[in-house]
Each structure stands twice: as C-alpha cells, then as structure tokens.
Amino acid sequence: xxxxxxxxxxxxxxxxxxxxxxxxxxxxxxxxxxxxxxxxxxxxxxxxxxxxxxxxx
Numbered sequence: 001x002x003x004x005x006x007x008x009x010x011x012x013x014x015x016x017x018x019x020x021x022x023x024x025x026x027x028x029x030x031x032x033x034x035x036x037x038x039x040x041x042x043x044x045x046x047x048x049x050x051x052x053x054x055x056x057x
C-alpha cells in the first residue's frame with residue numbers, strides 16, 4: 001500500500017472511532033458508512049491500526 005492509500009485508510013479509520021464510541025451503529029454499518037465493502041477487512045485494518053478490534057473499542 002502506498003503512502004497516499006495508507007493516509008486515506010487511516011483517515012477513514014479515525015472517523016469510525018466516533019461512531020463506534022457512541023454505540024449508535026454496529027461494526028458492519030460503520031464499515032459500510034466509511035466505504036469498506038467487507039466488514040471483516042475493515043476489522044482487520046482497524047485492529048492493525050489501533051491494537052483492538054472495533055467491537056472492543
């Protein structure tokens with residue numbers, strides 16, 4: 001992944017933290033809201049970036 005793609009993914013991952021903290025949406029819904037088509041891939045990226053799964057956040 002090049003630096004531009006990494007920056008974009010990081011931006012969207014950071015945006016998801018607000019929705020996940022509010023518990024207003026489930027992980028799958030949050031993933032789709034920010035453009036991830038695969039919730040499992042979203043979860044893997046999230047865990048790699050933040051060290052915990054989105055459901056634990």
